Amino acid sequence: MTNLDTEEHPLSVSDTTEDSNAPGRTRTRNLRIRSPHLVFVNNHQLNLVVVYYHLSIKKYIDTAVLHYFTESEARNSMEYHNLRNKAAIVPNGIDLAQFNELPQKDSIVSRCPFLKNKTIILYLGRIHPIKGLDTLLESFASILRENPEVYLLLVGGDESGYEIKVRQWVKEKQMDDHVIFAGLLHGHQKKEVLLGSDIFVLPSYSEAFSVSILEAMACRLSVIITNKCNFPDVAQRGASIVIEPNVEQLTSSLLGLISSPEKRLTTGNKGRKLVEEKFTWDKVAGQMIEVYEETLSC
Numbered sequence: 278m279t280n281l282d283t284e285e286h287p288l289s290v291s292d293t294t295e296d297s298n299a300p301g302r303t304r305t306r307n308l309r310i311r312s313p314h315l316v317f318v319n320n321h322q323l324n325l326v327v328v329y330y331h332l333s334i335k336k337y338i339d340t341a342v343l344h345y346f347t348e349s350e351a352r353n354s355m356e357y358h359n360l361r362n363k364a365a366i367v368p369n370g371i372d373l374a375q376f377n378e379l380p381q382k383d384s385i386v387s388r389c390p391f392l393k394n395k396t397i398i399l400y401l402g403r404i405h406p407i408k409g410l411d412t413l414l415e416s417f418a419s420i421l422r423e424n425p426e427v428y429l430l431l432v433g434g435d436e437s438g439y440e441i442k443v444r445q446w447v448k449e450k451q452m453d454d455h456v457i458f459a460g461l462l463h464g465h466q467k468k469e470v471l472l473g474s475d476i477f478v479l480p481s482y483s484e485a486f487s488v489s490i491l492e493a494m495a496c497r498l499s500v501i502i503t504n505k506c507n508f509p510d511v512a513q514r515g516a517s518i519v520i521e522p523n524v525e526q527l528t529s530s531l532l533g534l535i536s537s538p539e540k541r542l543t544t545g546n547k548g549r550k551l552v553e554e555k556f557t558w559d560k561v562a563g564q565m566i567e568v569y570e571e572t573l574s575c
Contacts, residue, residue: 342572346486347507365568369486370561373553376495380465385473389457392473396427396535399474399498401467401489402481405436409480409503409522410443416480416527418450424535427455432470434461471496475541476534481505482522490517491556494548499541501530510555516548 343362345351351364386393398417402408410431417429429452431443440458447456462470471477477493477500484506493500500517502508511517518534520526534541554560 340575342568344568349507350485365572367561367564367568368556369488369491370556370558371488371491371495371552373495373557376468376492379472379496380469382472384469388469392428394426396424396476397474398427398429398476398478398531399432399470399493400430400478400480401432401471401493402479402487403433403436404431404440404443406439407482409482410439411446412480412522412524412527413478414443414446414450414452414456415524416531417456418452419524419528420531420535421452421455424532425455427535429456430459430470430474431456432459432462432467467492468496471498474498476501476531478527478531479503479506480520480522480527484508491552494545494552497542497545497549499534499544500548501527501534510551511548514547514551516544516551518544 339362341362342365343351343355343360344365344367345354346366346368348366351366354360355362355364383393385397400408400410400413404410413429417427420427444458447453459470471492475498477490477498479487479490479500479502481487481503482505486508487502487506490500490502490506490508490511494511494516500511502511502517502519503522504519505522506519508517508519512519518530520530534544
């Protein structure tokens with residue numbers, strides 16, 4: 278939670294940091310809260326914000342401007358928590374300069390020669406139940422029966438041991454030779470898999486705002502996401518295929534892109550253009566400056 282401050286109000290809150298002068302005891306510190314406020318909210322922080330709101334600082338937080346990444350996120354959270362604050366919708370962004378000088382497209386083949394001339398479907402995100410990997414693997418199993426030249430690349434860190442279950446599904450469906458677990462990748466290695474893949478898929482059951490979608494579009498990848506990713510811009514601009522989070526729609530969309538390199542090229546170029554126009558840090562920073570200025574003028 279970040280506050281934009283003009284008028285100072287003291288508030289005592291519990292800090293979980295251990296007091297160095299009294300080991301085992303909790304240190305209490307004074308938190309200074311001022312008004313007006315600009316409060317940044319995500320799924321992990323919202324309950325904490327609501328607790329403070331009702332117990333301690335309601336009269337100050339009532340005037341806060343809440344920052345959300347998407348209109349859907351703002352609508353759902355404000356309705357659920359019965360908030361009446363003003364909402365500022367400003368999306369995430371990326372540094373597009375990092376995607377101007379990219380590795381060679383066949384760099385991934387130098388690491389995995391068996392991927393040469395193969396169609397690569399890329400998932401980039403946490404290995405977590407909410408990401409829809411069950412749907413993806415079910416869909417991929419169906420695709421693989423008729424398209425043995427297709428490979429699925431799973432890139433992301435395991436969360437809560439869920440990868441064990443995912444690997445079990447892969448083994449049960451006898452897809453071990455066509456599903457690659459790459460683990461968590463950063464920097465140049467992540468760019469290699471983005472540029473070396475043909476299709477990006479994020480079949481999530483829920484998302485706030487995924488930066489990996491922006492990164493995929495910056496690399497001109499053809500993108501398939503669910504309507505739970507809360508990214509309507511991509512469908513409106515023809516920069517992505519947006520589906521319901523189910524096996525049938527995912528399979529149909531993947532097959533359509535696998536069979537049409539021309540369609541992949543077209544949607545990939547539209548995605549790159551969309552990022553250039555709306556989701557660079559320069560564009561996002563400009564929107565945030567407007568929010569700050571408007572909040573300060575209240």
